[in-house]
Amino acid sequence: MSSEPIERRVSYLGDRLRGRRCQICGKEYFEIRDYCGKCGRKSFGKMGDIDLFYDKGKLEVCTFIDKPTNKFTKLGNYIYGIVSFHNGKIRVPGRLTDHIIKDNEEIDLSAFEGRNVVPRFRRRYSVGKSDVIPTISLAFTFADEYYPHQEYALMKPNKKYDAPGIVGYGVYTSKFRIRERNIERSVPFIDEDAITASVEAGKLALIHSGVNSSLVGKIYVGSESNPYAVKPIASKVAQVLKLGEEEGDMQGVDAVDTEFACKAATSMFKDAASLVSYPKSNIQYVMVIGADNSQAAPRDCPGGELDLFVGYGGCAYIFGKHDVIAEIEGWYSCTSDTPDFWRRDGEPYPMHGGRFTGDPAYFKHVRKAAKKLMDRLNLKVEDINYFVSHQPNVRFPVRVAKELGFKEEQYSPSLQVAKFGNTYSGSSPVGLAAALDIAKPDERILIVSYGSGAGSDAYSLITTNQILDKRERQKLTVKYQADNPFLEYVDYTTYRRLKLGM
Amino acid sequence: MTRKVKTMQSHPVIVGVGRTKFGEHYEKQPERLIEEAWLKASEGARIERKDLKACYLSDYFLPITNKLGLEEGFLSELTELHVPMEVTRSFSSALLNACNAIQARRYNMVLVGGIEKMTDRWDKIRDDLMLLEDPWSYYAGCTPEANHELMLRAYIKRYGITNEDLEKLNLALAQISVKNHLHATKNEYAQYQRKITVEHVLKARKNARKPLGLYDFAPISDGATALILANEESAKKLTDKPVHVLGASSATDYLTFPAREDMTRFVVSEIAMKNALKTAGINLWDIKIAEVYDQSTVMEMISLEDLGFCERGRAWAYIHESCKDYKGYYELNGRKLFVNMNGGLKADGNPLGATGGAEVFEVFKQLRGEAGERQVKNDGKLNYGCVLELEGFGTKGYVYILGRN
Numbered sequence: 001m002s003s004e005p006i007e008r009r010v011s012y013l014g015d016r017l018r019g020r021r022c023q024i025c026g027k028e029y030f031e032i033r034d035y036c037g038k039c040g041r042k043s044f045g046k047m048g049d050i051d052l053f054y055d056k057g058k059l060e061v062c063t064f065i066d067k068p069t070n071k072f073t074k075l076g077n078y079i080y081g082i083v084s085f086h087n088g089k090i091r092v093p094g095r096l097t098d099h100i101i102k103d104n105e106e107i108d109l110s111a112f113e114g115r116n117v118v119p120r121f122r123r124r125y126s127v128g129k130s131d132v133i134p135t136i137s138l139a140f141t142f143a144d145e146y147y148p149h150q151e152y153a154l155m156k157p158n159k160k161y162d163a164p165g166i167v168g169y170g171v172y173t174s175k176f177r178i179r180e181r182n183i184e185r186s187v188p189f190i191d192e193d194a195i196t197a198s199v200e201a202g203k204l205a206l207i208h209s210g211v212n213s214s215l216v217g218k219i220y221v222g223s224e225s226n227p228y229a230v231k232p233i234a235s236k237v238a239q240v241l242k243l244g245e246e247e248g249d250m251q252g253v254d255a256v257d258t259e260f261a262c263k264a265a266t267s268m269f270k271d272a273a274s275l276v277s278y279p280k281s282n283i284q285y286v287m288v289i290g291a292d293n294s295q296a297a298p299r300d301c302p303g304g305e306l307d308l309f310v311g312y313g314g315c316a317y318i319f320g321k322h323d324v325i326a327e328i329e330g331w332y333s334c335t336s337d338t339p340d341f342w343r344r345d346g347e348p349y350p351m352h353g354g355r356f357t358g359d360p361a362y363f364k365h366v367r368k369a370a371k372k373l374m375d376r377l378n379l380k381v382e383d384i385n386y387f388v389s390h391q392p393n394v395r396f397p398v399r400v401a402k403e404l405g406f407k408e409e410q411y412s413p414s415l416q417v418a419k420f421g422n423t424y425s426g427s428s429p430v431g432l433a434a435a436l437d438i439a440k441p442d443e444r445i446l447i448v449s450y451g452s453g454a455g456s457d458a459y460s461l462i463t464t465n466q467i468l469d470k471r472e473r474q475k476l477t478v479k480y481q482a483d484n485p486f487l488e489y490v491d492y493t494t495y496r497r498l499k500l501g502m
Numbered sequence: 503m504t505r506k507v508k509t510m511q512s513h514p515v516i517v518g519v520g521r522t523k524f525g526e527h528y529e530k531q532p533e534r535l536i537e538e539a540w541l542k543a544s545e546g547a548r549i550e551r552k553d554l555k556a557c558y559l560s561d562y563f564l565p566i567t568n569k570l571g572l573e574e575g576f577l578s579e580l581t582e583l584h585v586p587m588e589v590t591r592s593f594s595s596a597l598l599n600a601c602n603a604i605q606a607r608r609y610n611m612v613l614v615g616g617i618e619k620m621t622d623r624w625d626k627i628r629d630d631l632m633l634l635e636d637p638w639s640y641y642a643g644c645t646p647e648a649n650h651e652l653m654l655r656a657y658i659k660r661y662g663i664t665n666e667d668l669e670k671l672n673l674a675l676a677q678i679s680v681k682n683h684l685h686a687t688k689n690e691y692a693q694y695q696r697k698i699t700v701e702h703v704l705k706a707r708k709n710a711r712k713p714l715g716l717y718d719f720a721p722i723s724d725g726a727t728a729l730i731l732a733n734e735e736s737a738k739k740l741t742d743k744p745v746h747v748l749g750a751s752s753a754t755d756y757l758t759f760p761a762r763e764d765m766t767r768f769v770v771s772e773i774a775m776k777n778a779l780k781t782a783g784i785n786l787w788d789i790k791i792a793e794v795y796d797q798s799t800v801m802e803m804i805s806l807e808d809l810g811f812c813e814r815g816r817a818w819a820y821i822h823e824s825c826k827d828y829k830g831y832y833e834l835n836g837r838k839l840f841v842n843m844n845g846g847l848k849a850d851g852n853p854l855g856a857t858g859g860a861e862v863f864e865v866f867k868q869l870r871g872e873a874g875e876r877q878v879k880n881d882g883k884l885n886y887g888c889v890l891e892l893e894g895f896g897t898k899g900y901v902y903i904l905g906r907n
Contacts, residue, residue, distance in 0.1 A: 010641060030638075030761065061655035061765075063648050064712045069629045072643050080643045082652055082760040091760040093636075095643035107711045109655065124641055138642035 007132045010124075012249060014136040015240045017052035017119055019090065028090040052090070053137060053240075054207075056149040057083040057117045060091065064107050071125035074502040075190060077101050079109075083117055083140055097122055097139040098146070098175055098189045100488065116143035121199045121240060122191040126502040133227055135236070139191065146175035146486040148475050152203075155210025157322035164273040165324035165461065166317050167285060168209020168470060171433045172200035173313035173420050173481050176488050178495040180308065183394060185421025187495050188293050188312040190502045194225045195233050197291040197314035197426075202241050205287065205316035208474040209323075216243040216318065217283030218254045218275055222264025222425040225292045227501075229345060232257040237289065261341060262390055263451025264425045265290025265315070269459060270331050272319035285320040292424035293499065297349035306352055309393050311421025312499070315429035325467040326436060326445065329460040332373040334365060341452035358396070361454050366390065366400050369456035370448045377460055381405040384460075385443040386435040390428045390450035391417035397431075413438060419482040432461075434478040441465045513746040514604040515737035516904070517611075517730050518547025519863045524725035524851025525693040526621045532568055533576050535726035536617045539859075540581075543613070547730040547740055554730075555609035557587040558596035560616040561855035562893075563630060567623040577615070592616070593727060593858030594752070594891040594900030600731045601750045610736045617726040618853035627722055635894045638758050649759050649895045650798035651713045656765040657804065661815035672713075674818040675799040676703035677825035679717045679848055682796065684828070686845025688875040691860070693723055693851030718799045720847035727859025729866070743870045748886070749782030749903035751775075759895055768801075770899025771808035771890055778888070782903040786810050787837055789903070790880055791868050791887035793861035796846040805890055806832070809901070811839055830879065840878045843868060858891035858900070865889055865904050 012018070013031060021028045022036035023046045029036075030052070036043035062081025065072070072078075079096035097120055101107065117140035124134035143149040173186040188197070198221050206213055221234040234255035238244065244253025258264045265288055272286035291314030296306035340356035343349065366389055374380070387406045389397045394417055401411035414431035423430055428449040435445050441463050448458040490498065520542025522535050536559070544551065559573055570576070574587040590596050593616035600614045620627050632640040639649065654675075657663075663671055680700055686692035698717060706715030737744045753773035756762050762769070779786060792809065796802035806817040812834045824832040831838045844850045844864040847857060865887035867873040878884065889902040 014638075014641060030758075061652050061659065063651035063655065064710075065643065065645055065648060066710045066712060067628075067645065067647075068643065069632055069640065069645055070626060071629065075643070078643065080645075080648050082656075082765070093639040093642035093644055093758070093760050109713070113655070113659075125643075134641075136641055138638075 004132060007134055011135050012239070014138060015121060016242070017092070017137050019050045019052065020047040021050045022046065023048050028086060030090055030092050052085050052092070052119060054152040055085050055119070056143055057085045057119065057140065059113055059115055059117050059140070060084050062096070062109055062112050064101070064109070071127070074126045079112055081112070092138060094138045094140045096141070097191055098141045116149065117141065118143050118147055118149045120147070122196055123193065123502055133195070135195070146484055150207050150475055152207050153210060154212050155323065159323055159466065161321050161324045161327060163327045164276045164319055164321050165327035166436070167211055167320040167322065167324055168205050168318045169433050169436060170201045170204025170208055170316045170474070171313065171430055171476065171478050171481065172197055172204055173311070173423070175484065175486055176490055176498065178492065179489055183418040183421070185309070185311040186313050187490055187498050188501070190498050192293070192312070193227050193501055194223045194291050194293050195227065195236055197293065197312065198223070198233050198237050198289045199240050201289055201291055201314035201316035202237050202287060204474065204476055205318050206241060208470060209318045210473065211285050211318055211320070213242050214245050215284045216253060216287050217281070218272070218286045219243050219289070220256055220258050220265070220268040220272065220287070221289045221291065222258045222260070222268060223291050224259060224261055224264065224343070224424055225295050226257060243287065260455060261452035262424045262427055263449040263455055263457055265429055266447070266449035266457045267333070267451070269317065269319070269457070273328050276320050284322070285318050287316060287318050289314060289316040290425035290429045291315070292426055294422055294424040295343070295349050298496065303349050303351045306350065309417070309422045311423045313420055313423040313426050313430060315426040315433055317429065323466055324464055325470055326461040326463045329444070329462050330373060330377050331457065331459045332369055332376060333455065333457045334368050334372070335455035336365070338454040340454055361452065362390070362392065362396055362450050363400055363403070365454055365456035366448050366450050367403065369458035370404055370446065373446070373458040373460060379460065383444060384410060384446045386414055386439065386445040387411045388414040388428055388431040388435055388445060388447040390448070391415065391431060392422050392427070394418055416478060416482065430478060436463070436467065437477045437479060439463045439467060441467055512605065512734050513748055514601045514731050515734055515744040515746050516862070516866055517732050517737050517740045517744065518543045518545070518549070519729045519866045520546060521691055521727040521860055521863050522725050523691045524723045524853055524860070527619070527724040528621060532564060532570065532617060532619045533580060535619065535724065536577065536615055536728070537580050539726040539728035540613055540615055543728040543730050549611065549730055549740065551581050551583060553611050554581070554583060554585060554613045556585050556603060556612045557581070557583065558590070558600045558612060558614045559587065560590045560593045560596035561618055562591050563634060564618060564855065566630060567627065568619050591855065592891055592893045592898070592900070593856060593862070594902070595893070595898070597731070597858065597862070597902065598750055598752055598900060601747055604731055604733050607733065611730065611732040613728060614731055615726065615728040616856035616859040618855040619724045620722045620853060621724050624722070636757055636759050639760065647714065647719055650719070650800045653765060653804065654713050654800045660766045670822045671818040673700065674822040674825065675714070675718060675803060676700045677821060678796065678799040678802050679703050681825055681828060682842050682846035682848040685843050685876065686849030689844050689850060692845045692849055693721055694845070694849045714798060714800065720797050720852035723851035723853040725851055725853035725856045727856040727863055729859065729862060745866050745869050746905050747902060748784065748905045749778030749901070751777035751781065752898060752900045754898050755896055757894065757897055767804060767814070768808050768892060768896035768899055770892065770896055771805055771901065774899045774901035775809045778901040778903045782905070784886055784903065784905070789886045789888050790838065790884055791840040791843065791865060791878060792890070793842055793844065793864050793887070794890045795892045796842060796848050797852065797892070799848070802842065802846065806834065809888070809890060838880070843873065843876050843878060858889065861889045861891060862902065862904070869904060869906050
């Protein structure tokens with residue numbers, strides 16, 4: 001059993017690494033201190049809020065943990081140490097994450113010490129299946145490896161658009177991969193899940209957009225692998241990323257999770273766009289995240305065929321009307337009650353009948369949505385620069401693109417399934433991000449998602465001049481994460497263990 | 503008109519000590535352990551239970567580890583006493599309260615006891631220890647061993663110890679463990695009464711792939727210790743070999759180890775020692791025997807520096823030299839210091855709430871010349887000894903200076 005109040009307090013401080021700085025002497029504390037120990041009573045009311053969430057730290061000293069305490073045993077062994085921030089003004093304990101130490105590996109602690117590290121939002125340790133999931137950002141990775149340190153520099157909005165659109169986006173996948181049958185798939189580290197991927201993606205979207213997080217008025221998180229049946233991911237994202245106006249320990253933001261298999265996120269794009277356009281909503285920006293630790297039964301079990309394709313990752317979009325990088329030209333959605341893929345409450349893995357998978361499900365809906373939208377907007381195939389569709393495997397998106405008449409140069413840039421696997425709710429959003437990563441101004445992107453159950457959302461987007469300016473703000477592009485020298489490949493057993501989590 | 507207060511130098515006196523063997527006592531109720539210790543102490547002091555005017559008991563987390571009720575209650579049942587009883591978390595804190603009460607002339611004779619029974623909770627004890635020691639570090643993945651290793655890493659960096667010197671330092675730490683095990687072979691109460699070699703220590707480190715290994719750390723133990731503390735008048739009637747508590751002091755530091763200003767020392771030891779020396783009115787080098795709190799070999803090394811017996815950043819060099827051809831003591835700046843004659847926490851055992859009692863037990867026996875085989879061979883008379891006990895990972899530090907005159 002865990003204690004909810006303790007959990008709330010520890011994660012409130014630890015997820016964001018909140019602290020205070022004495023405005024008299026400059027002493028910093030990792031925790032919310034009402035007064036400074038050095039300055040005493042005169043410092044009451046003179047303590048300023050700080051947090052280390054976007055900061056770069058330095059691993060001062062470290063050691064190897066070969067026998068963790070009980071709650072950490074699922075991590076196996078790991079490097080643990082002390083991380084300093086702000087030139088040593090503040091020091092916190094920390095665990096090195098995303099780092100697998102092999103059984104026969106020699107450990108040279110001095111090779112780790114002195115290097116810059118980035119705080120990462122992760123699960124804290126293992127608890128019982130019915131307990132609140134503890135989280136913390138006292139987990140770190142090296143800034144000179146897969147996940148570089150990026151500053152969160154706010155951008156003053158300078159251009160207002162008539163139509164709403166994408167203001168910024170972020171894609172997050174882990175550094176672990178499994179390589180089988182010519183495709184690579186991203187694998188979460190053992191302390192990752194759909195919640196941590198959502199926060200990471202949201203963080204990267206804020207960094208890319210330069211939007212002040214307090215101006216985000218609504219957050220949608222679409223996922224089908226939320227580790228909770230009841231308890232939103234969106235509330236965690238809102239709290240950690242400080243979305244909306246901070247009011248004491250609450251955030252002035254509307255947060256909600258959505259579910260419609262793999263279209264849970266794309267479905268909300270139009271809601272986000274509508275909200276920022278509605279004059280009385282008072283909402284400047286809306287964040288939509290699609291993230292999944294895509295579930296699949298083990299290979300030899302019913303539903304196990306999915307195990308060849310599932311990936312891990314999240315993708316976040318911020319919608320608004322200022323400094324837009326891609327305007328929304330139009331959309332179309334269609335739905336039918338087609339049971340092609342489902343997961344019953346309490347079951348760990350989805351089922352996949354097989355009867356409806358292809359034609360009556362995926363192809364029918366994607367084709368319909370794409371054609372309808374193109375008709376409505378009077379678009380021909382050649383008017384579209386990039387075609388993006390949901391990517392459950394390598395064959396489907398190619399076949400549907402060809403059927404619609406698209407050429408390879410139109411659909412291949414967005415094909416990411418062979419790099420990350422099927423990231424479920426994040427699948428077509430990652431494909432869109434790959435297109436946005438390389439698109440020039442005034443290009444048209446058609447994205448068609450697909451969610452089992454079943455339905456599709458099609459959007460037409462037109463890029464603006466500002467896409468180029470903002471591109472420099474993001475190091476963690478889709479390509480960067482797909483072809484990275486720090487990727488680590490794991491075998492099938494490790495992949496299952498990591499995916500199952502701690 | 504100012505009122506003149508006559509200050510008479512009156513030190514609390516230890517008149518008897520008792521302890522159990524440390525180790526695993528799965529067959530015994532915790533009550534049996536404290537009973538054994540306090541009966542031995544009373545026997546040594548030749549007192550009856552009705553002479554006790556108060557009891558100060560310590561345990562670090564006995565009610566958690568053993569699912570016990572209020573410790574005062576079972577002590578009352580054991581002693582059939584209804585006197586005031588207080589429970590604190592370390593033997594030293596109990597002793598400090600007892601000293602204060604005796605000096606305030608509140609009571610003339612009290613019992614100080616310490617107990618812990620850790621092996622009953624073998625499976626969860628490291629989580630418990632870590633949560634009490636430093637919760638934020640625990641949340642980040644720390645273990646009870648890791649902070650010692652981080653302290654060592656910080657020490658090596660601070661003093662720029664490299665190459666040959668680093669090798670010597672690592673050897674010196676191993677030698678500390680070997681020396682403590684050697685001392686414990688002469689201690690009938692010790693948990694591990696067997697010799698080990700430097701190779702054992704180094705091999706354990708190599709297997710663990712860490713700076714410190716199994717033989718660098720004190721074990722998990724069960725055990726109890728007790729002593730009878732009296733004021734001078736009462737002590738005179740009981741013994742002609744009194745051991746006085748000449749100096750007693752404690753200090754406190756942050757809970758979170760990484761947040762402390764200096765990660766290469768325990769500031770609590772330094773402060774407590776300074777104050778204890780001041781109250782005792784003796785010089786540092788009047789002390790010939792020291793029982794230090796070696797939860798790890800690193801702690802013993804750093805404690806020598808914290809207490810002022812050698813300069814900062816050099817303790818390892820003296821230890822290494824002294825242990826090349828070990829004569830039973832460390833030679834620090836040309837002076838002898840007998841350290842952890844009972845085997846230290848490493849070999850004697852470390853039942854947290856009782857540990858400080860074993861340290862005091864040792865100095866008491868040595869000062870009275872009653873340590874048997876372990877009796878140190880000093881050139882002159884052995885007049886003063888000191889005890890350092892830490893609580894948590896250096897969150898609290900207690901120093902006692904004990905003397906025969």
